[in-house]
Amino acid sequence: MNDLSTSSQITYRAVLVEPGVVRRIRGLSDKSLAWLFITPTIVLLLAINIFPLVWTIYLSFTNYRANRPNAPTLWLGTDWYQSILTDPDIWAAMQVTAHFVIWTVVIETVLGFGLAFLIDKKFRGHGVWTTIILLPMMLSPAVVGNFWTFLYQPQIGLFNYLVAFVTGRSASSFQMLGDVTLSPWAIVIVDAWMWTPYVMLICLAGLRSIPDYIYEAAEVDRASNWRQFWSITLPMALPFIMLAVLFRGIENFKMFDMVNLLTGGGPGSTTEVASITLKRAAFESWRTGYSSAFAIILFVTVFGLANIYVKALNRVKSR
Amino acid sequence: MKQIMKALLVAAGALGSAIGVGAATTPAQAQGKTITLCWAAWDPANALVELSKDFTTKTGIGMKFEFVPWTNYADRFLNELNSHGSLCDLIIGDSQWIGGAAENGQYVKLNDFFKKEGISMDDYMPATVVGYSEWPKNTPNYWALPAMGDAVGWTYRKDWFARPDVQKDFKAKYGRDLAVPKTLDELHDIASFFQGRDIDGKKVYGASIYTERGSEGITMGVSNYLYDYGFKYEDPKKPYAMDGFVNSPGAVKGLEAYKELYKCCTPPGASNSYMSEGLDAFKSGQVALQMNFFAFFPGLFKDPNVGGDKIGFFVNPAGPAAQATQLGGQGISVVSYSKNQGEALQYIKWFSGGDVQKKWWALGGYSCAKSVLNDPSFPNSAPFAKEFLQSMGMVVDFWAEPSYAQLLQAEQKRVHDYVVADKGTAQEALDGLVKDWKAVFKEEGK
Numbered sequence: 023m024n025d026l027s028t029s030s031q032i033t034y035r036a037v038l039v040e041p042g043v044v045r046r047i048r049g050l051s052d053k054s055l056a057w058l059f060i061t062p063t064i065v066l067l068l069a070i071n072i073f074p075l076v077w078t079i080y081l082s083f084t085n086y087r088a089n090r091p092n093a094p095t096l097w098l099g100t101d102w103y104q105s106i107l108t109d110p111d112i113w114a115a116m117q118v119t120a121h122f123v124i125w126t127v128v129i130e131t132v133l134g135f136g137l138a139f140l141i142d143k144k145f146r147g148h149g150v151w152t153t154i155i156l157l158p159m160m161l162s163p164a165v166v167g168n169f170w171t172f173l174y175q176p177q178i179g180l181f182n183y184l185v186a187f188v189t190g191r192s193a194s195s196f197q198m199l200g201d202v203t204l205s206p207w208a209i210v211i212v213d214a215w216m217w218t219p220y221v222m223l224i225c226l227a228g229l230r231s232i233p234d235y236i237y238e239a240a241e242v243d244r245a246s247n248w249r250q251f252w253s254i255t256l257p258m259a260l261p262f263i264m265l266a267v268l269f270r271g272i273e274n275f276k277m278f279d280m281v282n283l284l285t286g287g288g289p290g291s292t293t294e295v296a297s298i299t300l301k302r303a304a305f306e307s308w309r310t311g312y313s314s315a316f317a318i319i320l321f322v323t324v325f326g327l328a329n330i331y332v333k334a335l336n337r338v339k340s341r
Numbered sequence: 342m343k344q345i346m347k348a349l350l351v352a353a354g355a356l357g358s359a360i361g362v363g364a365a366t367t368p369a370q371a372q373g374k375t376i377t378l379c380w381a382a383w384d385p386a387n388a389l390v391e392l393s394k395d396f397t398t399k400t401g402i403g404m405k406f407e408f409v410p411w412t413n414y415a416d417r418f419l420n421e422l423n424s425h426g427s428l429c430d431l432i433i434g435d436s437q438w439i440g441g442a443a444e445n446g447q448y449v450k451l452n453d454f455f456k457k458e459g460i461s462m463d464d465y466m467p468a469t470v471v472g473y474s475e476w477p478k479n480t481p482n483y484w485a486l487p488a489m490g491d492a493v494g495w496t497y498r499k500d501w502f503a504r505p506d507v508q509k510d511f512k513a514k515y516g517r518d519l520a521v522p523k524t525l526d527e528l529h530d531i532a533s534f535f536q537g538r539d540i541d542g543k544k545v546y547g548a549s550i551y552t553e554r555g556s557e558g559i560t561m562g563v564s565n566y567l568y569d570y571g572f573k574y575e576d577p578k579k580p581y582a583m584d585g586f587v588n589s590p591g592a593v594k595g596l597e598a599y600k601e602l603y604k605c606c607t608p609p610g611a612s613n614s615y616m617s618e619g620l621d622a623f624k625s626g627q628v629a630l631q632m633n634f635f636a637f638f639p640g641l642f643k644d645p646n647v648g649g650d651k652i653g654f655f656v657n658p659a660g661p662a663a664q665a666t667q668l669g670g671q672g673i674s675v676v677s678y679s680k681n682q683g684e685a686l687q688y689i690k691w692f693s694g695g696d697v698q699k700k701w702w703a704l705g706g707y708s709c710a711k712s713v714l715n716d717p718s719f720p721n722s723a724p725f726a727k728e729f730l731q732s733m734g735m736v737v738d739f740w741a742e743p744s745y746a747q748l749l750q751a752e753q754k755r756v757h758d759y760v761v762a763d764k765g766t767a768q769e770a771l772d773g774l775v776k777d778w779k780a781v782f783k784e785e786g787k
Contacts (some may be wrong), residue, residue: 026506034534042785075498088424089419089423089441090424090444090445090743092445092446107467110613111754124445152504174610175610176610177607177608177609177610177627179610194609194610195609197609197610197612199610199613200610200612200613201612202762202764264714282555285554285613286553286554286555286556286613286760287554288554288555288612288757289612289757289761289762290611290754290757290758290759290761290762290763290764291754291757291758292762302750305416305420306416306419306747306750307744307746307747307749307750308746315739
């Protein structure tokens with residue numbers, strides 16, 4: 023029996039069976055089957071994403087405290103929102119967050135793209151170097167926070183000795199984590215060290231997606247390397263770079279663990295990013311209503327900014 | 342193959358029986374009950390594990406322990422209590438938690454139990470009863486048995502103080518003998534004298550003090566200065582009236598003095614130091630003086646490098662207005678969500694026994710029982726016993742209100758901003774603190 027005869031037989035059999043019988047045998051229509059498959063996912067999403075979100079929105083209008091479940095819950099309207107948006111401490115935390123996000127994203131993007139560009143050139147041992155470069159992002163932020171605390175230690179820290187070696191000043195003459203001017207940069211350096219490889223990886227994917235024939239055509243047209251970079255490499259890798267910026271921007275906007283371990287938000291409130299303020303309000307002060315309102319404000323901010331950004335990203339991609 | 346499987350099953354069965362028989366011999370499993378005690382992970386907790394073996398032997402109730410490092414202690418256990426968790430049957434909770442735990446129904450009220458078992462709070466040091474057991478304060482409503490007395494004290498390098506060259510230099514500089522400081526000014530002089538000094542070819546520093554930002558560190562440290570300079574939490578005649586008490590001229594000077602000590606006399610990188618950082622600095626021979634809780638002093642005395650003859654202890658020195666010190670320590674409470682409340686109460690009854698309290702002190706815990714502390718032999722029972730006794734007579738505690746965490750966070754921020762981050766003046770910091778605390782109490786309807 024050849025292939026043709028097999029398919030003919032199948033067709034023949036299919037025609038013989040009536041649709042009503044199929045329904046009876048299977049017991050479910052295609053639509054029902056589709057619902058059956060997606061219902062668990064929808065239920066799960068509703069339970070762990072949508073319900074908490076709706077509940078948080080509700081709590082943000084009340085005086086509810088999770089540690090006092092028996093206390094009467096009063097409706098406060100937009101009181102918390104007004105109080106948060108007019109609180110100078112909150113704005114200070116937002117400024118600290120903005121400083122952290124902007125500088126980490128800029129540094130990680132520049133260095134990440136640079137590294138990707140170098141790694142993309144297939145030199146000898148580039149696989150080993152790629153693995154070495156990727157190591158920091160494989161570590162836990164808690165581990166990174168702890169060991170950078172030692173690296174920044176003014177008396178025994180390697181970082182301080184390195185700076186001292188280069189600049190000639192005493193290693194214990196400056197405190198990366200205890201100085202108001204230096205500590206915001208100290209957390210930026212650690213984040214950049216840890217996450218530049220991640221940006222590099224995304225950029226590398228972008229660079230590897232550029233077809234070789236485009237460069238070959240440019241070579242034929244005698245385009246310089248510089249011209250090839252500006253006219254081919256950068257525009258074609260741009261959507262990937264923008265994606266990396268989006269991921270790192272969102273991640274760093276909600277940065278908590280590493281900063282908390284490095285500085286605890288100090289000295290004073292110099293490195294108190296928004297998520298540390300939020301955690302203190304929610305799980306130390308137990309101001310659940312207040313912290314819910316703050317969480318919603320942060321969510322709307324990130325969501326809004328990300329949406330604008332994704333639109334820009336789509337425009338770049340469609341060019 | 343079947344035979345091999347059979348042999349393995351027989352062997353597993355025999356092993357299981359052996360384990361079962363072995364366990365059956367311990368009284369804990371004979372009764373089949375085990376209770377969990379939650380506390381911080383530190384030296385006294387190890388002593389408590391040792392002590393609790395007697396409880397298991399006596400009652401047959403097994404003990405499990407859940408110890409969490411200090412930096413996460415409040416977060417972890419307040420989360421547990423607030424989520425009505427039943428992990429802890431017994432909890433040695435911080436003194437400041439008592440208001441919230443009592444008002445939110447997280448601790449079992451112990452008055453009836455104490456009455457029934459003949460446990461009297463008159464048998465415990467008054468400061469520890471007020472600090473660890475009572476809510477509202479100074480009322481006979483008990484939520485804990487005073488378990489671990491503690492206060493902030495100081496250690497110093499006795500061997501450095503005894504060196505003739507050091508003594509000579511000190512006298513030449515300050516015109517007096519180098520001795521244990523009696524006042525905060527003297528303490529400042531000593532710290533300043535040792536700062537950057539060369540001892541046996543090593544650069545050393547003046548003092549390790551509390552500056553930690555994240556939890557409660559800097560508040561626990563600065564309080565020792567504030568109290569001595571006249572700071573009060575509220576008007577003694579008018580509760581929650583704080584103007585002129587929290588930000589009094591004396592309190593402002595106290596805050597300035599603490600900042601001066603931090604700036605002049607601490608090791609580099611000490612901008613976020615608390616208990617363990619203080620221990621590290623002292624044990625590694627970096628500092629001449631160390632501020633820390635008495636709970637660590639037994640361990641420090643036993644330290645092979647800086648303990649024994651090399652270490653001395655003293656109480657928080659006097660300031661211009663008073664001599665006081667920050668209360669530490671905790672009471673032991675029964676968690677109201679526990680399913681083993683009967684056994685947990687049995688533990689408290691056992692723990693309150695006179696012999697148990699004596700052994701508790703001998704093992705490295707700090708008993709709060711008068712039978713131990715008022716014993717004539719107590720002051721000489723350890724090199725720091727006399728200082729501990731003296732400190733417990735002059736302790737002051739932070740707010741123990743249900744909203745203590747908010748009050749604490751406000752002080753952490755205001756003080757750290759001024760002392761470490763150089764923001765504003767001491768007056769502004771304390772005025773801001775009054776404003777923050779008023780807002781918290783207003784929200785609480787007080």
